Amino acid sequence: MTSPADPPIGGASSGQRRLKLLAVTACPTGIAHTYMAAEKLSQAAESLGVDMKVETQGSIGAENVLSDNDVREADGIIIAADKDVDRSRFAGKRVLSVGVSEGISHPERLIEQVQSAPVHDGSGAGGGAGQPSGGGAGGGGGRERSVAYKALMNGVSYMIPFVVVGGLLIAVSLSLGGHTDPKGGLVIPDDSFWMHVNQIGTIGFTLMVPILSGYIAYAIGDRPALVPGMIGGWIANTGELYDSKAGAGFIGAIVTGFLAGYLVLWIKKVKVPKFVQPIMPIIVIPIIATTALGLFFIYVIGKPISWVFEHLTSWLSGMTGTSAILLGAILGLMIAFDMGGPVNKTAFLFGTGLIATGNQTVMGMCAAAIPVMPLGQGLATLIRKRLYNEQERETGLAALFMGFFGISEGAIPFAAARPAQVIPANMLGGAVAGAIAGMAGVKDAVPHGGPIVAVLSAVGGVPMFFLAIAVGSVVTALTTVTLVDLSERKRRGAPLVDAPGGLAPVLAGVGAGSGVTSGSATAGGLRKAPEAAAPVPAAAPEPKPGSEPGTETEPRTGTEPETEPFGEVLSGYLTEQTVQVRLAASDKEAAIREMAALLASTGKVNDVEELVRTALRREEQGTTGLGEEIAIPHAKTDAVDSPLVGFARSPEGVEWGSLDGTKAKLIFMISVPEAAAGDEHLRILALLSRKLMDPGFRERLETAPDDAAILDVLREVR
Numbered sequence: 034m035t036s037p038a039d040p041p042i043g044g045a046s047s048g049q050r051r052l053k054l055l056a057v058t059a060c061p062t063g064i065a066h067t068y069m070a071a072e073k074l075s076q077a078a079e080s081l082g083v084d085m086k087v088e089t090q091g092s093i094g095a096e097n098v099l100s101d102n103d104v105r106e107a108d109g110i111i112i113a114a115d116k117d118v119d120r121s122r123f124a125g126k127r128v129l130s131v132g133v134s135e136g137i138s139h140p141e142r143l144i145e146q147v148q149s150a151p152v153h154d155g156s157g158a159g160g161g162a163g164q165p166s167g168g169g170a171g172g173g174g175g176r177e178r179s180v181a182y183k184a185l186m187n188g189v190s191y192m193i194p195f196v197v198v199g200g201l202l203i204a205v206s207l208s209l210g211g212h213t214d215p216k217g218g219l220v221i222p223d224d225s226f227w228m229h230v231n232q233i234g235t236i237g238f239t240l241m242v243p244i245l246s247g248y249i250a251y252a253i254g255d256r257p258a259l260v261p262g263m264i265g266g267w268i269a270n271t272g273e274l275y276d277s278k279a280g281a282g283f284i285g286a287i288v289t290g291f292l293a294g295y296l297v298l299w300i301k302k303v304k305v306p307k308f309v310q311p312i313m314p315i316i317v318i319p320i321i322a323t324t325a326l327g328l329f330f331i332y333v334i335g336k337p338i339s340w341v342f343e344h345l346t347s348w349l350s351g352m353t354g355t356s357a358i359l360l361g362a363i364l365g366l367m368i369a370f371d372m373g374g375p376v377n378k379t380a381f382l383f384g385t386g387l388i389a390t391g392n393q394t395v396m397g398m399c400a401a402a403i404p405v406m407p408l409g410q411g412l413a414t415l416i417r418k419r420l421y422n423e424q425e426r427e428t429g430l431a432a433l434f435m436g437f438f439g440i441s442e443g444a445i446p447f448a449a450a451r452p453a454q455v456i457p458a459n460m461l462g463g464a465v466a467g468a469i470a471g472m473a474g475v476k477d478a479v480p481h482g483g484p485i486v487a488v489l490s491a492v493g494g495v496p497m498f499f500l501a502i503a504v505g506s507v508v509t510a511l512t513t514v515t516l517v518d519l520s521e522r523k524r525r526g527a528p529l530v531d532a533p534g535g536l537a538p539v540l541a542g543v544g545a546g547s548g549v550t551s552g553s554a555t556a557g558g559l560r561k562a563p564e565a566a567a568p569v570p571a572a573a574p575e576p577k578p579g580s581e582p583g584t585e586t587e588p589r590t591g592t593e594p595e596t597e598p599f600g601e602v603l604s605g606y607l608t609e610q611t612v613q614v615r616l617a618a619s620d621k622e623a624a625i626r627e628m629a630a631l632l633a634s635t636g637k638v639n640d641v642e643e644l645v646r647t648a649l650r651r652e653e654q655g656t657t658g659l660g661e662e663i664a665i666p667h668a669k670t671d672a673v674d675s676p677l678v679g680f681a682r683s684p685e686g687v688e689w690g691s692l693d694g695t696k697a698k699l700i701f702m703i704s705v706p707e708a709a710a711g712d713e714h715l716r717i718l719a720l721l722s723r724k725l726m727d728p729g730f731r732e733r734l735e736t737a738p739d740d741a742a743i744l745d746v747l748r749e750v751r
Contacts, residue, residue: 070136199237253294265289275335282374361471369463403482407436407443409509439483466505658689664697
């Protein structure tokens with residue numbers, strides 16, 4: 034409710050100015066919810082006599098951007114978003130942060146609530162995604178897990194450029210300026226050009242760990258958490274600070290990132306005098322959090338790390354007389370576990386120390402295991418592309434290059450993003466490589482690993498050395514894609530069905546009307562032939578009114594027009610071929626599969642399974658059931674060759690988790706390639722989202738008797 038000092042809703046009295054509000058709407062994909070929330074808020078503001086300007090942050094970029102003057106004159110700001118929105122520009126203003134679905138379902142309530150919302154203190158990120166919103170699926174535990182995962186991904190995304198740039202510079206400098214040396218491994222002459230290139234790359238690698246920690250903390254505690262997160266990450270990676278010969282590496286960075294973020298959140302809850310509040314986010318919080326976290330790591334966490342390092346070294350020393358296969362497997366496990374952390378360094382330094390005694394076989398085991406992680410993870414991105422986004426696939430290519438030069442850190446972004454799947458796969462592949470090298474008596478005369486040492490003639494038993502690396506890398510790649518695939522299916526509750534090669538999945542859990550089967554397996558994942566995407570006969574949609582039975586699925590020849598002659602629908606992205614009068618599916622997943630099959634009938638879907646997976650992943654971020662009996666499942670994925678829009682009606686309605694409790698009867702499915710983000714077609718999709726907020730437009734869609742009539746109604750979207 035409004036306080037006496039607050040401007041009233043509307044502007045009924047001539048002595049009072051109209052309430053001026055601002056809003057920002059955004060959703061993870063920026064296709065539908067963003068614009069529907071904007072339209073609903075604008076409509077509610079107009080009906081209440083409130084002046085409102087709404088900034089939309091969609092796939093086409095920010096539109097109707099709020100200026101400094103807008104913010105200065107505003108009485109309050111509503112952020113309806115399911116992703117981070119920069120709130121630093123709203124310092125000193127009342128800010129209400131909710132999920133984007135709230136902006137669609139309860140715009141009037143938000144306009145009332147913002148008038149008593151707390152004044153923003155000026156910290157940077159936040160809004161929407163990390164904030165609890167009214168309604169929505171899942172309890173507090175689910176929200177916390179979502180925030181933690183999002184924070185981890187934020188850190189990984191900022192870390193990846195440092196890994197790639199640093200790793201590639203080191204690799205290039207070693208290959209072009211280095212030579213083998215029994216004491217120093219691959220050595221670059223001091224003060225040479227390539228030494229300077231190597232040093233620049235080393236700086237990138239040095240920054241990698243604190244960047245990971247800092248941006249995990251930033252995603253949780255906003256800007257005040259950035260400094261303690263980065264300094265904490267630096268401490269974690271500097272073993273000398275806590276008497277350890279090796280730092281805690283990326284695992285330590287993940288720990289310090291979360292500790293810093295949640296520590297800052299806790300400090301923010303402390304009540305302080307009003308005169309102290311302005312300096313809290315820039316001075317008080319960073320200093321207290323940095324000092325507390327740094328000392329905690331040095332005196333509490335660091336000591337056990339040092340203890341582990343020392344005792345592992347002693348334990349390995351006692352195993353030198355055991356089976357070479359067993360010792361190789363153990364060293365491979367250790368090398369692969371934390372990639373630069375204390376366990377990895379223990380194994381590496383153990384092998385390095387024995388070179389001086391004339392025992393080169395232990396280093397040979399380590400050298401075979403060192404490149405397995407980056408090579409295996411890079412290979413995984415090639416054999417199952419659909420499990421990885423574009424950034425991960427690019428990182429995979431860089432990891433392959435780094436693996437050749439024995440830079441195991443190339444796999445860290447994958448291990449940080451999916452530790453439960455990637456670390457076990459790395460360890461299994463490393464153990465296999467180490468065991469094979471031990472069995473074959475492979476020798477390495479320099480303290481370095483990877484194929485590069487064999488190319489430079491530092492390895493004895495070269496054929497078996499390469500075999501060990503190849504087998505270990507393949508084991509890591511296949512284990513990774515299997516575990517990631519299982520994890521995704523477990524999250525969705527879908528069973529894993531065997532397919533050729535034991536890895537390629539087929540669509541499972543298909544409901545009525547969703548008879549999509551898998552295509553052949555290729556190196557890039559499952560590929561679906563267009564003609565195979567039609568629903569199976571048992572779940573086939575009803576014939577369109579006025580058509581003969583069987584004509585519905587006949588392929589087009591390519592010569593007839595796809596739309597009526599008096600105008601395209603949504604720039605041609607929606608055609609009569611992608612309209613279905615009656616949807617057969619009775620649940621959400623089956624409906625998405627049936628809609629994917631409808632889009633596949635155009636021949637422009639190259640991977641139906643990936644399209645379905647991407648759409649379902651989007652549903653996990655938040656329902657696309659928008660209320661008002663509307664659902665717009667959508668996906669940005671290279672499983673489609675060009676933008677596609679499908680539409681179907683469900684007379685009985687499909688339960689979609691809409692906040693207003695209505696079942697979805699009007700269902701649009703939108704899919705665009707990754708590279709198409711920002712194109713003009715997204716503007717048209719934004720218009721569609723806004724138009725669906727018009728009750729008259731929805732009624733005409735519901736009552737249109739056939740495909741042609743539906744297309745006529747959709748031509749109103751201009």
